[in-house]
Structures are given as structure tokens and as C-alpha cells.
Amino acid sequence: MLTYDLERRGDLPRYDYLYRCIKGDILSGRLAAGEKLPSKRALAAHLGTAVVTVENAYAQLLAEGYLTSRERSGCYVAQVETRQSPPPPPAPVQTAPERRWLLDLRGVGSGIEGFPFSVWAKLTRRVLTERGPALLRAVPHSGVSELRRALARHLYELRGIQVSPEQIVVGAGAEYLYNLLVQLLGRERVYGLEDPGYSKAGRVYALNEAECRFLPVDGAGVPPEALEGSGVQVLHLSPNHQFPTGAVTPISRRQAMLRWAQAGDRYLIEDDYDSEFRFSGRPIPPMQSIDQSGRVLYMNTFSRSLAPSLRIGYLVLPPALLDRYRDRLGFYSCTVPAIEQYTLALFLSEGYFDAHLNRMRVFYRDRRDRVAAAIQASPLAGRCRILHQEAGLHFLLELETHRPDRELAGLAAERGVRLSFLTDYQHREGSAPPHTLIVNYPALDPEQMARGLEELAALLG
Structure with a gap:
């Protein structure tokens, strides 16, 4: 006799829970094809539930093809493909928390600083x-x-x-x-x-x-x-x-x-x-x-x-x-x-966009000037050159160093400084000049740059 604890159904109706239990046993092979199911009255008495609960569960299984009905004989398990026991659910992916950089020259930031x-x-x-x-x-x-x-x-x-x-x-x-x-x-x-x-x-x-x-x-x-x-x-x-x-x-x-x-x-x-x-x-x-x-x-x-x-x-x-x-x-x-x-x-x-754009031009020009001033006041001064700062929300910083870009970026990351080079955007070797940083300045705080710039200067070799 089929035995299911209907009190474990949670918020499901009794017939729905019973239907799911029987369907699961059919798909797993615990109920074999051709096997006869108990009569509705017998199963209802065994489970301590109303006959209508079993009738509704059987009716849904018949409608979906999991059972067949034989006149004056009862319900039998249909021939369906069984499945192996489902694998255990995968372990939840552990996402590393976003790293807090001492100095992030790669982050773009743009647009959100003065959103109206x-x-x-x-x-x-x-x-x-x-x-x-x-x-x-x-x-x-x-x-x-x-x-x-x-x-x-x-x-x-x-x-x-x-x-x-x-x-x-x-x-x-x-x-x-x-x-x-x-x-x-x-x-x-x-x-x-x-x-x-x-x-x-x-x-x-x-x-x-x-x-x-x-x-x-x-x-x-x-x-x-x-x-x-x-x-x-x-x-x-x-x-x-x-x-x-x-x-x-x-x-x-x-x-x-x-x-x-x-x-x-x-x-x-x-x-x-x-x-x-x-x-x-x-x-x-x-x-x-x-x-x-x-x-x-x-x-x-x-x-x-x-x-x-x-x-x-x-x-x-x-x-x-x-x-x-x-x-x-x-x-x-x-x-x-x-x-x-x-x-x-x-x-x-x-006219709101024009006014917003005028404010943001003033804001970004000031931010660019303060970031450039912070670089010129740091130990990098004399070992770098600022290029193409007339437009856009980034400028270039040409470094005096013999370290390969990738090596310098790796060493800087270990010290909490995130770098982005022109060579990161080249598709063919040699199409971009080496030792040239891309400085995305909108999200930079000029007052907090000093220590990161010191770390970078120490790595130039």
C-alpha cells in the first residue's frame, strides 16, 4: 500500500500533494509500468483522508498520462521514461566581495556624480x-x-x-x-x-x-x-x-x-x-x-x-x-x-539637459585639474607626462619605467592600486605604445590619492 504523510504538504492542497508524491514515484521507477494502484477507497482509508482527495489526484495523473484506467479493474502505472535520482543541488556560488582599492585609475564613474x-x-x-x-x-x-x-x-x-x-x-x-x-x-x-x-x-x-x-x-x-x-x-x-x-x-x-x-x-x-x-x-x-x-x-x-x-x-x-x-x-x-x-x-x-551639461563641464574640469595637480605633487612628478586632457572623461599618463605593463599592473594590484594601460585595449601586439596609463578621473577623490600615487611611484623601478 502506498504510504505518504499528507501532513508534510505545507500550503499545498491534499490532492495536489498526493498527486506529486505518486508522480515522483512513477518517474523514479519506484512504481513500475503496469503496476496496479490501490482503489480510491482503500488508499483514502489507508492515508486517513477523503475519497475525493484520492479521486482528484488520480484524475490529474490520468489526464497527464502517468496512469491508465481499465474498466472494472482500476488504475495502472503507464509506460513512461523513468529518471535517475536527481543530483544534489550545486553548491551556491561564492561571489567575492567587491575589492576596495587604495587607488583606482580604471573605474569610470561618469554620469552619476551630478545626476539631477x-x-x-x-x-x-x-x-x-x-x-x-x-x-x-x-x-x-x-x-x-x-x-x-x-x-x-x-x-x-x-x-x-x-x-x-x-x-x-x-x-x-x-x-x-x-x-x-x-x-x-x-x-x-x-x-x-x-x-x-x-x-x-x-x-x-x-x-x-x-x-x-x-x-x-x-x-x-x-x-x-x-x-x-x-x-x-x-x-x-x-x-x-x-x-x-x-x-x-x-x-x-x-x-x-x-x-x-x-x-x-x-x-x-x-x-x-x-x-x-x-x-x-x-x-x-x-x-x-x-x-x-x-x-x-x-x-x-x-x-x-x-x-x-x-x-x-x-x-x-x-x-x-x-x-x-x-x-x-x-x-x-x-x-x-x-x-x-x-x-x-x-x-x-x-532646457534641463543644457543646464545639467554646463554644470557637469565645470565639475569635471575642476575634478580633472585637481587630479592632475595631485599627480604633479606626488613622487610621480618628473617621471610622468599628462597627455590629451582637453576633452573627455579620461586622460593619458605616460610613465618613465622599464617594467612591462602587465608586470607593473600586477605589482600595483598587490599594493591596492588598479591600473589600466593603452596596451590593454590593443588587438595586435605593438599597436599601442607601452607605459601609458588611462586615468579615468570622474570617480577619483584628489584628496585620497597621495598614498596610492606613492605606491605606484615606488614600483616604476
């Missing part, structure tokens, strides 16, 4: 009040029209780009947009990437089975002669502030790249990721603003200027690609929630 929480909260409440249930409806695949109109005006006023809202596609961050780009332009194309350069774009293209080739970067970006004969058909570049070298591509080289793109069925993807932060002179105009043939696809995000967790980015497509985009990718749903799109639209159109 009160303004954002006020605009979010306003959107909830004014939009109401409409926020729950699906939004257009390219983004809500209010945000695309606000972005078009923002691009004209801040970056000198004249585009229509119809050319703008809103998406959840740069990585998502990279996926759209490779699907739009085609996986069969050869994609060129800067070396050293930002690695995520190449990884996304490669995961989409596109061939990637890495092109050298000098003090002015990718040399045009490197493009000729490379076989590249789409070049992904950051001409206004290349990461990680900080190089700015001059107008003559930009024009040469546009001629290269016009000469064939080629495109330039202009990743303008931190163009908002330029601390000397006027902002560098983007390549898209001088493109007369529709060969530049412009992209940017709000990860650096607002916060990475917002996951809001956008593409500007040439008019000639709009029909292809709608045909190939128009079935996608927009990946940015409606409430965040409407809130950002108000933040842009009512």
Missing part, C-alpha cells in the same frame, strides 16, 4: 500625470515622436547636425545599437575597427558573424592609407575623441575618409560617445555634419552625460537607409520604456 534626481523625479511625475494609461501602450519601433523631435533639435543646437526626427532610432544603449547596425548594413560586410579601441563594438559584430579587421590609430585617428587595400567596407570610428588614445581626427583626414566611403558601397559609423565634454576651444563638429553623400551613420548615448543605467542611445540614419531599416528591422519593438522616453524628451526640450 529632483528634476528627473519631477518630470517623471509629470509624465505619469499627463500620459497616464497611454504609457502602457506599445511605442513606435524607432521611439516616441516627442523624444525624436527633441533629439533632432538637441543635435542641431549642440552638434550642428541637421536631421529630421524620422532619421532617428532610439535604442537601449550602445551594444543594442551595434546589433541593429550590423543587421542593417549586413553581416556579409567587412567591419573595420580602431586598434587600440573600444572592444565591445567588435565583439558585437563578431557575435553577429561579421568579419572584423583592426586598423592602426595614430595621433590623428585612423590613417586613410590604412583603409586602402584593407578590404574594409564599414569603418567604426570615434573621430571627435578616440577611446582610449584621445586622438582627434583633423578635417583633412575626415574628408579623405568620406571620399573613401563615397568611392564604393561603404559606410562610416561615427560613435560620438563623449563629445559633450570638451574643456578647451569649441566642440569638434561631427563627421555627419559635413557628409554630403549619406555615408555616415551617427550614434551617441546618454551614458556619459546622464547615467549608464538609463540605457538610452540613438542612431541617426542617412535618408537613403530609412526604407531598408523599416523593411529589415521595423518589426522590432522599441527597447526603451515609454516613461523614460517621455521624461528625457521633457528634460531635453525644456
Whole structure:
């Protein structure tokens, strides 16, 4: 006779618990195929429960095929595949606590230092009040029209780009947009990437089975002669502030790249990721603003200027690609929630973003100057040189040392100092100069840097 302790059922109904017990015995092989089960009345009396409890359990097992019924004979175990006893559950993964560094030159931090929480909260409440249930409806695949109109005006006023809202596609961050780009332009194309350069774009293209080739970067970006004969058909570049070298591509080289793109069925993807932060002179105009043939696809995000967790980015497509985009990718749903799109639209159109950006430029310029001053006042002074601090949220620090970068990074980590070198972003050996640190300064506290800089200076050898 089957014996189960129905008092161990917890919050489950009696019939459900009994059904689970019998099913488990069938799957484990303890109840063999063809074996007859006790009658409903006999099992109910044995378990001390109501007949209806057994009837409901048997009925569910019959419905799922674990039992078969024979007229005037009773219920029998069906022929099903049995399983071995389940393995013990894996031990919980022990995640190491995040390390607290004495000095972290790699951490980015950007965006969250001065996030306008009160303004954002006020605009979010306003959107909830004014939009109401409409926020729950699906939004257009390219983004809500209010945000695309606000972005078009923002691009004209801040970056000198004249585009229509119809050319703008809103998406959840740069990585998502990279996926759209490779699907739009085609996986069969050869994609060129800067070396050293930002690695995520190449990884996304490669995961989409596109061939990637890495092109050298000098003090002015990718040399045009490197493009000729490379076989590249789409070049992904950051001409206004290349990461990680900080190089700015001059107008003559930009024009040469546009001629290269016009000469064939080629495109330039202009990743303008931190163009908002330029601390000397006027902002560098983007390549898209001088493109007369529709060969530049412009992209940017709000990860650096607002916060990475917002996951809001956008593409500007040439008019000639709009029909292809709608045909190939128009079935996608927009990946940015409606409430965040409407809130950002108000933040842009009512001048809050401009005010925020002006405050953050002042904040980051001051932070950069104080970090640089801390370095110059440390034992590193005389053994280092600061480079490319005119724009962006990082600068380079060229060290006087004979230690290999990897060895120096390992020794520094042992002393609580986290380093990031240009060579960490190279794809081919020798494509980045050695002994050059990338100093991401937004999250650094200049008042707490002295001891870490002393440790680093002691390791230079």
C-alpha cells in the first residue's frame, strides 16, 4: 500500500500533494509500468483522508498520462521514461566581495556624480500625470515622436547636425545599437575597427558573424592609407575623441575618409560617445555634419552625460537607409520604456539637459585639474607626462619605467592600486605604445590619492 504523510504538504492542497508524491514515484521507477494502484477507497482509508482527495489526484495523473484506467479493474502505472535520482543541488556560488582599492585609475564613474534626481523625479511625475494609461501602450519601433523631435533639435543646437526626427532610432544603449547596425548594413560586410579601441563594438559584430579587421590609430585617428587595400567596407570610428588614445581626427583626414566611403558601397559609423565634454576651444563638429553623400551613420548615448543605467542611445540614419531599416528591422519593438522616453524628451526640450551639461563641464574640469595637480605633487612628478586632457572623461599618463605593463599592473594590484594601460585595449601586439596609463578621473577623490600615487611611484623601478 502506498504510504505518504499528507501532513508534510505545507500550503499545498491534499490532492495536489498526493498527486506529486505518486508522480515522483512513477518517474523514479519506484512504481513500475503496469503496476496496479490501490482503489480510491482503500488508499483514502489507508492515508486517513477523503475519497475525493484520492479521486482528484488520480484524475490529474490520468489526464497527464502517468496512469491508465481499465474498466472494472482500476488504475495502472503507464509506460513512461523513468529518471535517475536527481543530483544534489550545486553548491551556491561564492561571489567575492567587491575589492576596495587604495587607488583606482580604471573605474569610470561618469554620469552619476551630478545626476539631477529632483528634476528627473519631477518630470517623471509629470509624465505619469499627463500620459497616464497611454504609457502602457506599445511605442513606435524607432521611439516616441516627442523624444525624436527633441533629439533632432538637441543635435542641431549642440552638434550642428541637421536631421529630421524620422532619421532617428532610439535604442537601449550602445551594444543594442551595434546589433541593429550590423543587421542593417549586413553581416556579409567587412567591419573595420580602431586598434587600440573600444572592444565591445567588435565583439558585437563578431557575435553577429561579421568579419572584423583592426586598423592602426595614430595621433590623428585612423590613417586613410590604412583603409586602402584593407578590404574594409564599414569603418567604426570615434573621430571627435578616440577611446582610449584621445586622438582627434583633423578635417583633412575626415574628408579623405568620406571620399573613401563615397568611392564604393561603404559606410562610416561615427560613435560620438563623449563629445559633450570638451574643456578647451569649441566642440569638434561631427563627421555627419559635413557628409554630403549619406555615408555616415551617427550614434551617441546618454551614458556619459546622464547615467549608464538609463540605457538610452540613438542612431541617426542617412535618408537613403530609412526604407531598408523599416523593411529589415521595423518589426522590432522599441527597447526603451515609454516613461523614460517621455521624461528625457521633457528634460531635453525644456532646457534641463543644457543646464545639467554646463554644470557637469565645470565639475569635471575642476575634478580633472585637481587630479592632475595631485599627480604633479606626488613622487610621480618628473617621471610622468599628462597627455590629451582637453576633452573627455579620461586622460593619458605616460610613465618613465622599464617594467612591462602587465608586470607593473600586477605589482600595483598587490599594493591596492588598479591600473589600466593603452596596451590593454590593443588587438595586435605593438599597436599601442607601452607605459601609458588611462586615468579615468570622474570617480577619483584628489584628496585620497597621495598614498596610492606613492605606491605606484615606488614600483616604476
